[in-house]
Structures are given as C-alpha cells and as structure tokens.
Amino acid sequence: MTRFSLLFVLTAAMVLSACTDRFGGPGAGAAGSAAGSASDPSSPAYFQQSVGDRVLFAVDESTLNAAARATLSAQADWLKANRMFTAVIEGHADEQGTREYNLALGARRASAAQEFLIAQGVAPDRLRILSYGKERPIEVCSTESCYAQNRRAVTVLATGAGA
C-alpha cells in the first residue's frame, strides 16, 4: 500500500580529508613547538614555565583577578621583547555548564586576556582568541580542585606572520 524508498543510505566511508590540529589537539595549552630550553629567556619553554602561560577564573566569571593581571603583564612584557612570536589565547571552562554556553564563556575569558595584553602594548594583530568551552580539560576529577585549573585562558605561542 505504502511504498517508500530508503532515504538514509549512509556509507561508513570517510571522505573527509584528515586535518591537522594546529593547536596541539587534546590538552592543547602547552607550547607544542617549544624550541630552546627553559633557561633561554626568549624560548617558548621559558614563557610557559617562568612567565606563566595561563590565568585562572572564578566560576562563571571572566574577570581578571590580581594574580591573572600580574601574569598577563609579564606575558605582555615577554611578547613585546620577543616580536617573532604571535599568540592564540585559548579560553576554557570547567565541565559544570552546558556545552554551547561554555563555548561562549571560554570566548569571553580569552577576550578578557587578549584585551589586557593589548592594553599593555601588545600589537592586536599578534593575538587571536579561541574557545574550547569544556572540551579540553587538563584536570579530570569532578571537584573544585580540578575545575579551578580548567577555568583558564592559555596563551599559546606560534611563530610567523599573522596569528
């Protein structure tokens, strides 16, 4: 009586081209291309370990506290002294939130860090922002000790023109 054709003919074939995750994939936030040792003040390793590549936020907040402002001031000084680097600032959220809201919240956090760096004299065209929402936690427990580390904005260095 009723005839129908099968609309959903799906093959498992993967035709998507493989893409390289420019930002280091899971756990991105470490300076993946870190060249030179941490003792070299112009190295990404030094930036990451001695300057400090990340700032942390309170629950559902994007306000920079005193510690965050101090870290970002040091980042700004370093970026002004090492002009071959550009940076992508990654905003992250803890898992206690809905997925898309957390994407927007991560963008807000990354933007707060970016605005601060620009105000400290870093050229705007050297900075881009990116949000991972709650998709890339670095700590995996489900308590505040982990959440506090995951609510972060991480300044990830890159070399080359135009971030």
Added chain:
Amino acid sequence: MMTRFLAALAACLAGLAPLTAAAQTGPLRIEITEGVIEPLPIAIAPFLAEGGAAQALADDITAVVRADLEGSGLFRAISPNAFISPITSFESPVQYADWKAINAQGLVTGAVSVSGDRITAKFRLFDVFSEAPLGEGLQFAGSGDAWRRLAHKIADQVYARITGEGGYFDSRVVFVAETGPKDARQKRLAVMDYDGANLSYLTDASTLVLAPRISRDGRQVLFTSYDSGFPRINLLDTGTLRTRALENQPGSMTFSPRFSPDGGTVLFSLSQGGNTDLYRMPVSGGTPTRLTEAPSIETAPSYSPDGRQIVFESDRSGSQQLYIMPAAGGEARRISFGPGRYGSPVWSPRGDLVAFTKQNQGRFHIGVMRTDGSEERLLTASFLDEGPTWSPNGRVVMFTRETAGAGGAPALYSVDITGRNLKRVPTPGAASDPAWSPLLD
C-alpha cells in the same frame, strides 16, 4: 469499550494533565499511581513467513515491532507462550474469545513476504474487547536492508492508532560518538536509528566536532567543527559525506547552528571580541543577519515549529535564562524564573512545550515548561544531564548524561515527558549531543 480505553490512555499521554487515576471498568486496566502507568497488555502474534520469506526474517520484524512498542513504556507484550490460538493464517478470522481470555487488550497480526530484494510486511490491529479491527490492514515494502524500517513503520501505526498520537519509531538520531580519556577525548559525528541500530560514522576522529542537528529530510547535518583550528559551523551532506563551512569571518567563532523548520535557514551564534550574539543566514550561503545586539551571551537558539519565534538562552540578566523573541529579532521576553540556570532550550515539534537543561545547586536536570514559562517540570536529575532533543511526536526527550570523575563519560538517555520510562539509548561507546530527526518519509 475502545473509546474508554483510548480516552484513558490519552489522558496518560497528555502528561501535563494532573496525574489522577483514570476511570477503570471491566477489563480495561490502565492504572496510574504516582505518575507510573501500568503498560497496556497487547498480543503481538509472531509474524508469518509467506511467499518465499524466511521465518527468521519474520521473527526479526516481530521482535522490532515488539521492542518499539514495549520501549515506549505504554505497552506490555504478552508472551506468545500464553497464546491459546496461534495465528496460522493472516486471513483467517480472529478468535476474540481466546485473546480476551489472556487479557490482551489489542492484537497485532502480521505477515512477511519476499520477492527478489523486495520485502513486503503487512499487519492488522484488532481491538479485542470490541471484537473489531482498529483501522485497516496496511502493508509496507522496502529493499532487503530496510527491514527494520518496515517494522518501525508498523509499530508507528499501532502506536498512533491506539494512542491517537503520531509515532516516533521510524526516525534517526545524529550524535557525537566519543572515545579516549577525559583529557584527550576524540569525537566523531555518527547517525543511527532511534533505537541504536544501523549506526554509521559521518566524520573521522581527526577534528573536534560538537552539537550536530539533522535536517527534516535527514539529508543534511549542521554541526560545529574545529577543522580550521577555530570553531565554525559546517554543513554535511549525509549522502556524500561532503562538508563545507557555512561561515568563516576571520577573527570570529561560530557555533550552535540550528535549522529552521523549512530547512532553508540556519540560526547560529557568532562570537567576536568575546561577545556572543545570534545570527541567521541561508543554508545555501550568503550574508549573516544579526538578530541580537547585547553585550551578554546569546546562544542555543531553537525555532518554533511555525518558524515565527525563537527560544534561546542569554545571561543578560546576570545568569543563564531562557527568552523568546520574534524570528526576525527584536524584543525578547524571559520565560524562565525558577532558581538556578537554564540553557539549551528546544521547542517541541507540537509547539506547546520547551525542553531545557537546568543547573541548580550542583545538579543538572532535563525539564519542560510551557512556552509562557508556566508549568515547569523537571524530568531528570543527575551529576550532568544536558542538551535535550525531541522525539518526532513531542512525547519523548533524548539527552546526554555524563558521569562524574576521572573515568566519567557521556551516554544517551531518553525519558517520557511525564518523567517516566527513563532509559539508556544503546550506543557502542560513549556518546553525547543527540539530535532526533522527524519521522522519515
């Protein structure tokens, strides 16, 4: 008799009506106590193999019809071992007394035949206590690999005839299949039947993908992809698996894409300079039109079924809440006022309800409320429930439930809008972000 039975079941289904015990007389036994309905006993006779069909195929189809109906929580299939007079011919008259004797309220009979690669499945539904067919016999035909769809279509017919509501079994779900530890999760788009069968993957694990939505015809999937390194909305053709980016303004991020009811428009969020607002653009491409202009977060939009309004979430009041505005943008009215935060609203296909995620005092809930914000009811509670999606008939909500801790992982669950029949949707591994298609054609 059947009228009373229908009325009682309809009252149960209404869900939003006060859950009082339905009137019961004679053999019709639908008892509601504290919101728990007693499933209706029905007999599903093993489908007969006719005209070249193997009995195994007929048995498989019978099993899917039974699983669909029982899975709805509204029916209990009586064991065939209790049957007094087995059905031996699709055409022979029904011995109603034998089915009354085992208290079968309804009887489903069926037969399956095969010609070449073509399967035909037919069924009849009988109201045992009225001693009459309920609707006409129907048959469905399809290619050999579509046998599950034939079964789902039969179950949809049975469900619809007995409840007076549309069915939801012949439908698909697109979702995100997850593998790997919590701090190195890999995500792929996948699509499957509503019951977990016929799963296939739409993307590989090389790129982070989030929150897909499926078009009405099932041929397109909108989702957020990090293929460029930054989140942006993509459109995937489920036939060719080709993907293209819909929007790519340098310096911005786009996410949270949703189809309009006619499939021609995509609503989405665009983040620029840390501020997130709602936009729309043609699915075929073009210039985005901005719908909100506020310094707050506006995201997770969902069109009303008539396409005239949009429900979305915003933290313009200081915390995540739900708002409704005209489809062209403009003044929005807040509809959520309870304690806690509200997100990821989804307008019911029936138009009467909005499903949402609620976060309150460290717990997450899936809930529903009327579109004016009244009659809020929470259906679930856990460490992390989020992202509801509606069944085609607006009776069931599927969502993501994630467990806590280092070994925590997400899975798909569904629940009736009465709060009953909470159950896990089978997937081969961890899964999140389900989006339920309308009934297939």
